[in-house]
């Protein structure tokens with residue numbers, strides 16, 4: 276059951292071989308047994324989950340179910356969830372019970388899924404290792420001495436350790452794809468604007484995008500069918516026709532043109548990751564794909580550009596946490612300024628403060644043109660690189676992360692090294708393109724390796740098809756860590 280696909284669970288539920296209550300209890304039991312060790316969940320509320328399971332069972336009994344009705348889903352703690360503690364991994368929101376649902380949560384509720392718990396994450400989604408969370412780091416289930424990746428590390432860990440069949444995440448510069456890669460599961464960040472940001476706590480609004488993490492591409496397609504949808508409350512939500520993301524899964528990929536950017540296989544890439552990615556590319560050749568070398572000349576700029584723009588937007592977005600309307604407020608203060616100062620000093624962790632400082636600096640009078648405007652111009656160049664390359668090939672492939680999961684604490688004191696974790700993922704975020712990661716093997720110390728697949732705008736169905744075809748002939752996505760307590 277814990278290895279079943281979403282489709283299989285859906286069939287079991289529809290044919291009444293299992294009820295949503297039973298399924299929910301089973302996953303809650305796994306969480307109970309494993310969460311102490313992995314720390315993947317910040318909040319679990321058995322009663323509220325079981326209430327939703329009861330509703331789901333009634334929906335199924337009355338024939339109102341849809342494909343995911345009754346299936347437990349874990350939600351990243353960045354999504355406002357009515358009646359649930361919603362912390363965004365921060366002390367600042369450690370007392371915040373959301374009075375409303377994010378659009379994504381509304382859609383999952385409408386589909387009749389069960390919220391199985393809120394997953395741990397880097398504070399305000401800033402990080403690549405989950406170590407910036409106020410609630411402590413998540414452990415990688417493949418090796419508890421290593422990080423699960425970030426910032427959606429709790430979601431990736433929950434799926435890898437079978438504490439949830441699938442989960443939601445968000446990705447600003449790599450936070451769905453990188454943890455999926457490090458935990459040996461699949462994840463997709465859709466085209467910017469397809470998933471509403473309403474109720475998704477803002478980090479860098481021009482980059483933030485919600486998406487799913489699951490065991491396979493076929494499962495991701497079913498999750499996207501629920502998550503994608505226009506929402507007038509998000510000004511950048513796209514009025515794009517609702518699609519069925521499963522529709523192209525079965526198409527053969529013969530003749531597909533795969534572009535391998537030479538910049539993605541250069542200095543900085545570990546040998547073990549390179550080997551596994553090469554193996555996956557060879558598999559694609561066997562499936563009839565044509566491999567072409569391409570170039571994204573501005574690749575090197577993506578990390579510097581990202582680390583000007585994302586902190587700039589974060590410094591603005593996080594100004595709302597002032598200890599007045601909601602969130603942490605210092606117990607002692609002398610006047611209003613002092614209250615802001617103390618509340619924010621106590622409520623935010625070191626990485627968040629670093630970003631606020633960088634962001635405030637690059638937006639300040641006199642530096643705005645030199646940093647922020649310059650970065651916006653370079654962002655355009657990075658996006659244009661992709662436009663050029665998509666004239667030569669249908670998709671782009673490469674490694675998701677330069678290395679396999681690194682050890683806990685290894686990069687904590689070196690923010691620049693940490694930032695390089697997104698060297699291959701940030702560019703697609705800056706361009707607003709869809710990207711996904713699927714497991715394609717193991718590297719050093721038996722830690723998973725992910726393949727990064729970038730598609731053109733709105734090519735979600737196509738990249739899911741490409742990933743699914745690979746998963747039909749390989750079994751990397753079925754491998755699971757050695758978890759004794761299941």
Ligand code: GLN
Pocket residue numbers: 400401402403425426445446447448449450451478585697
């Ligand atoms: N690791 C990147 C950062 O720290 C990306 C995070 C994300 O995508 N939310 O900003």
